[in-house]
């Protein structure tokens with residue numbers, strides 16, 4: 001029997017407080033499907049109290065100088081570093097992220113703080129444009145709404161940017177992340193930031209998220225999550241003309257050009273597709289390969305799938321953990337069924353659990369070949385370890401297929417000719433294009449073209465999204 005923990009406090013105005021809301025939410029370990037915790041959900045009243053605290057603190061916090069905010073970010077960094085192992089372990093237990101992924105995610109979390117410190121060190125909040133002085137002023141109270149697939153890393157990335165800008169925040173993390181949020185909160189509390197700078201309200205999207213979206217004292221929403229919810233937030237936000245940064249879904253193409261080293265590019269393609277056990281908005285889930293090389297690709301992919309280690313996310317060498325919840329598991333299973341029904345060729349994996357892993361939400365690493373653009377598995381985000389192989393005739397065809405999607409978050413290109421890869425990259429409609437590898441740059445902008453979102457996070461672009469330019473013309 002697992003040890004059942006209780007998370008029954010919210011964090012408002014620098015204190016752990018008992019919520020007004022009373023509804024309980026079960027926290028389930030996806031590796032075993034055992035109950036491991038109970039979260040008390042906040043409601044609209046709690047959200048309004050958190051917004052009031054953030055609004056009151058904004059008056060003074062917006063006047064702080066960058067050096068002060070750098071000091072706060074440093075303290076945040078030190079506080080999370082002290083609990084590094086605990087933060088990684090709770091992510092593995094509650095979310096089911098593999099040890100490798102959870103460790104990488106912790107690295108992203110700390111990098112976002114460090115990169116904001118570095119930017120703040122150099123950033124100028126006043127500029128001269130034409131004959132005017134332009135002041136970049138903190139936008140106000142920010143609503144931060146995040147999903148479950150890298151919960152603490154999203155929360156900290158957005159909060160660090162808000163703090164760098166001089167904004168205060170009300171945060172609603174994914175409700176399935178209650179234990180992870182609680183641990184992060186303990187760290188952030190220890191960092192000793194002024195009361196009200198950040199406030200965390202656990203709760204449902206339709207309750208707490210909706211109140212954040214409609215409340216007139218929220219100036220901006222930074223949201224990461226599904227495109228469907230992103231659209232709901234954008235619609236709701238316009239009534240009070242809130243600014244929105246929306247990081248939404250993806251169906252990222254991975255173009256293997258015919259001059260690529262297939263022995264490297266194909267195993268890498270599988271890693272890109274199965275990032276975060278397939279629960280990554282940036283996963284390279286459409287593998288575009290030259291038609292005349294399909295047989296070779298199939299052989300290499302089959303070999304690579306055999307190397308995938310599905311199982312207990314605690315183990316150092318596990319590469320594929322469980323899906324976050326039974327509901328998400330069922331959704332992935334439906335897509336696998338759909339791919340078979342649509343007539344795609346099942347090259348590896350398929351329906352059901354891998355043998356011996358029936359207790360958790362484990363999915364077989366699944367690859368479909370002979371996928372066409374008309375199939376839903378080529379167009380819709382599955383959010384599980386399911387890769388679709390699509391063939392192209394020539395480079396122009398590859399680019400056309402890559403762009404034939406409503407999404408545009410990330411793309412991957414492999415080629416032995418960097419100039420050619422750059423030429424192709426220039427024609428891809430996506431916020432990030434990665435050449436010959438799975439790269440990340442915490443200083444480069446991150447966000448989507450088309451329905452993958454609005455705005456950018458990270459680096460200077462991310463910071464400016466929390467600032468309102470004011471031109472003073474004398």
Ligand code: NAD
Nearest residue numbers: 146147148173174205206209210225226229247248249281
């Ligand atoms: P989701 O959109 O269902 O939920 C995200 C957050 O929004 C949660 O905190 C949820 O409670 C809240 N929410 C739900 N309904 C709401 C409403 N009506 N108003 C306000 N808030 C509401 O997404 P999810 O299922 O938690 O996460 C998976 C999705 O997130 C995938 O589609 C994935 O592509 C996307 N994602 C995008 C990125 C990115 O950076 N682009 C990163 C990770 C995940």
